Amino acid sequence: MDIKEKDNTHISILVVGAGPAGLASAIAARSANKDAEIVVLEKGESVGNHNLSGAVLETASLIRLLDEARPDWKTIKGADSVLGRVVKEDDVHFLLGKELAVNISFLMKICKKLGLSFGEICNDGNTIVSTSRLTRLLGEIALSLGIEIYTGFGVKEILYDQDNRKAHGVKLVEQGLDKEGDPQPNYIEGEAITADIIILAEGTDGLVTEDFAVKAGLSRKNDQVFSVGVKEIIRVSKQQYALFGDNRVVHTMGYPLWLPIFGPAIFGGGFAYSCGENKIAVGIISGADWKYYNFNPQKALRDFKQHTLIKEFIDGGEIIEAGVKMIPEGGYYAVPRYLQPGTDGKKMNTVGYKNVMIVGDSAGFVNMNKIKGLHNAIESGALAGNAAIKCLKDPEKAADEYTGRLESNFVMDEMKSARNLRAIVARFGQAIGFPLSLFGNLFPRFAMEADYKAMTSRKFTFDTPGEFDKATFVALAGTEHREEQPSHLSISDPDLCINKCDPLFHRACITFCPAGVYEKIGIETRPANPSNCVHCKTCQRKCPFDNIRWTVPEGNGGPRYKQM
Ligand SMILES: Cc1cc2nc3c(=O)[nH]c(=O)nc-3n(C[C@H](O)[C@H](O)[C@H](O)COP(=O)(O)OP(=O)(O)OC[C@H]3O[C@@H](n4cnc5c(N)ncnc54)[C@H](O)[C@@H]3O)c2cc1C
Ligand code: SF4
Ligand code: SF4
Incomplete structure (x- = not known):
């Protein structure tokens, strides 16, 4: 009606x-x-x-x-069927590089018994849902x-x-x-x-x-901060699904977002969940306070899927749906x-x-x-x-x-x-921040800055080479808008793109927008393909000059997620 x-x-x-x-x-x-x-x-x-x-x-x-x-x-x-998949297997792994995975589930279970915050990641009695x-x-x-x-x-x-x-x-x-x-x-x-x-x-x-x-x-009290979650649903073979399990959740930390000392340093982690009917949901959540001008969360998902822990379950599978959304992570003070x-x-x-x-x-x-x-x-x-x-x-x-x-x-x-976890990790880095966060509530409030301020001219060199196929991703999100409408995205100061962003951050929005909305046309950056937008709003929060405005487009547009 x-x-x-x-x-x-x-x-x-x-x-x-x-x-x-x-x-x-x-x-x-x-x-x-x-x-x-x-x-x-x-x-x-x-x-x-x-x-x-x-x-x-x-x-x-x-x-x-x-x-x-x-x-x-x-x-x-x-x-x-919406609420029937109760978790029976629940693993947490620390991924050290492209191949090594250390199962740290026992640590989480010990933390749970001791009432420590890490134990809250455990999923006994929870249900996997779309x-x-x-x-x-x-x-x-x-x-x-x-x-x-x-x-x-x-x-x-x-x-x-x-x-x-x-x-x-x-x-x-x-x-x-x-x-x-x-x-x-x-x-x-x-x-x-x-x-x-x-x-x-x-x-x-x-x-x-x-x-x-x-x-x-x-x-x-604190600026809201976000992470960007990229997710795919993959139809795998019967054998792969049986191997993975019908009621299983896997969470990971470490590769490809973070590795100690010389590795990348992005907050977040990966996940893989059983969805029934030989489908597995895989995703990666990347803290939007990433520092690297050329980081693309979709490529992180691609690398996560290639890790030996995950690959055997999904290799050769068909991606049937894909999407992106931000998570507000600032917590109590935001x-x-x-x-x-x-x-x-x-x-x-x-x-x-x-x-x-x-x-x-x-x-x-x-x-x-x-x-x-x-x-x-x-x-x-x-x-x-x-x-x-x-x-x-x-x-x-x-x-x-x-x-x-x-x-x-x-x-x-x-x-x-949970008020200080995200801020402590942002302040001290993951190696120190995570253990310290166990005592997070003993600390006063740590200020958090908006994500766009975190961008630097450092290059992310840890991903595997090759571009990500954004056009296919957009199709898998089912996103559409009526073409003949004003763009719901605008760049407030086009000169900033040319004079400041280009030399420092190589027009980061062109890389991180998951839908390929932004393009360099002549010397300008333009939201050239607004109808591809999946409404994740990452650009509004991650443009290093806070130079993008996302407005609500005409109704009926955007993604058409079915199983997300
Ligand atoms: C990758 C990822 C993984 C996650 N995993 C988990 C998990 O395992 N467990 C868990 O508990 N949580 C998880 N979350 C968080 C969880 O998804 C959110 O907390 C939850 O969806 C919030 O529900 P909501 O109703 O507040 O917002 P939403 O689900 O976002 O709903 C908001 C609705 O409002 C509509 N809307 C927005 N603006 C307007 C407007 N101006 N006019 C009209 N309509 C509008 C939107 O279209 C949307 O339908 C995850 C999030 C992500 C992104
Ligand atoms: S819109 Fe923002 S991220 Fe994109 S080129 Fe301009 S300043 Fe850079
Ligand atoms: S234009 Fe902005 S909101 Fe739309 S998909 Fe790209 S990053 Fe997300």
Whole structure:
């Protein structure tokens, strides 16, 4: 259904983003109130298209949410296959060079027994999921509960009344402009949708969230930092799959991102998970504070796949889907907050402001000890949904109510306990930083700088030669945009590219953009192929001169992930 067919465009509870966090908030709100009008807006063509994770899920929050909302949810067609793959084998390896792998799972298990943070990487009782499929299941359940979901509607900005210091709605991205920005016969103005309560669930580096943070005056103690996750799903032979195992997760650290002393020094690691039906998901997560001007995370994945630990399971397999997404890694100190008096008279740092709440990756709720964010996205979404219902008659109390619930919930406990890991490793390097991070909570806050500031003119010389085939990658992400629309990417100062970036960083965006969007044309750098964009937003965070602006394109564009 088109949102313009609605009788009115004033809504009680408006959720921006139909990911796990947004849908959890809508479902929880519905459980708490059968009649409230709840609307979810999603920029992707259909629910699940823009959702990508590893993923190993801690299921408790999800099951609690669904048991309450739809006690019969397990009987929904496909639900068992979405949530049926419980982890049985769980290895962590340290990759020392291209061939050597040391299994350090026992160390992680000892850490778990001792209650040390490294043990949190263990996955006993967790479930391997495809986040796009999980999100589709949540979407189906939400629809069955009478929640309205409008796909293909990108939200452009928050409507904020500075006089009354209050958000009163959102504005949608306009549709039907040509490349020059002139309206075509099918032009539709970006509609204003007003709402009593707004839940921002845009995922990582949300544009509307950042717009709201600026307008309402939210701040972070540390800059948000990110990593870039590149993932492929590979169909392998029956024999290879049997050898790998049907319920297995493998995590790695070391090669190809980091090796002691003379090797590369990038935060992150690799993963390989069973997906059923002879499919294995492989991926690599690279800290976006990499220093090398010519580093491309896709090439790191290519090298990871060639490591002897992984190669035997996937060699000769067919890549059936691929994608990229950023993970917000700044943790507790990078959560956007507003300092205001709470209901009980004490000062409160609300995650949102008045009638606006920020949930999931938009708030940065990724636990870096576990390298997981899905459970926190679902839990924070559910908390916001419940807070919204409690505050329906007094919407300006919503952020206060939500934050109160968050502070006494495991989400904030996790965020606090993992608060220094990423910063300590960034500060001291991996050899010293990782062991030191075991005592991370004894340290005060370490400041973290935005990722783009980390770029240097050092060359990454550790990858194997040869270009990465970005065109095939884009096709495997299924990404498309209507060609005849204004570019959603812009370079603020083209001269910087020519005069500063070229000599120092060799126009890094051309290398790191996974979709080959940027090209050198004449002497300029241009976002020449915006329709290839997979919405990872890496360019906005990693251009060394902070010179790129990503805006939300016309709805329905972007990747079409099916199994990510
Ligand atoms: C490679 C990788 C591996 C990961 N592995 C794991 C793992 O193993 N376990 C784990 O727990 N977590 C993992 N994570 C993290 C996890 O994926 C996230 O924490 C989780 O997906 C966050 O959910 P979300 O709903 O907040 O955001 P998202 O899933 O990103 O959903 C946000 C939604 O909002 C939509 N949207 C955004 N902006 C707008 C707008 N302006 N207008 C309309 N719609 C909009 C998007 O299209 C999207 O559908 C991984 C992440 C990556 C990238
Ligand atoms: S957009 Fe940024 S990364 Fe790309 S060439 Fe210009 S300054 Fe360099
Ligand atoms: S243009 Fe930017 S957001 Fe789009 S795929 Fe490239 S790096 Fe990602």
